[in-house]
Amino acid sequence: MTHHIWTQLRGVAEMIIITALVVIFVRNVAITYTVNGPSMEPSFQEDHRVLVNRLGAVRFWGISLYGQPDFLFEGPERGDIIVFEPQQPGTEKIVKRVVGLPGDKVDISGGVVKVNEIPTNYSDQFTETKSHHKFPVVVPPDNYFVLGDNRDQSNDSRNWGYVPTEDIVGKVWLLYWPWQETSTY
DSSP states (O other): OHHHHHHHHHHHHHHHHHHHHHHHHHHHHEEEEEOOSSTTTTTSOTTOEEEEEGGGGOEEEEEEETTEEEESSOOOOTTOEEEEOOSSTTSOOEEEEEEEOTTOEEEEETTEEEETTEEOSSOOOOOOOOOSSOSSEEOOTTEEEEEOSSGGGOOSHHHHOOEEGGGEEEEEEEEEESGGGOEEO
16 A cells, blocks of 8 residues: 555656646746737737747857857757847837848848848848948848848838847747647748
């Protein structure tokens, strides 16, 4: 009888430990984010919910080699969708697509986005809006140039500049709501 009780207690303890590890993992590795506004249409609509992988934004002890930020895990790449802290304190996190990496030459002319002289393949032509930049620009070290997918309705790097590496929360990993549109990125 005593052996049976210990077996049951061990099973309960294992379940508690596993649950705690899952909770710790989810709270520290992934966060949820609710999309606000039309700036990422058609990729994301207002109120879509995404899971953000925070490991993609973990710096490797602040070390930077070869002029590129080094990440403990794979950092943002061109075309990735990221969530980041805005430069203005007290405002909500922002979701945008990475267009330019550190050192990239970004040019926007005639509604076409070019990176290192090559037109991007994930954006359609759009109406050019006023920008605080004079194009072309070269993305500074430890910074990223981001744009919304809905270029005509997006407030992005054209308006407020680059996203510093330390402001990146993580990369969008999963669209989980609405569940009918679930997809990974």
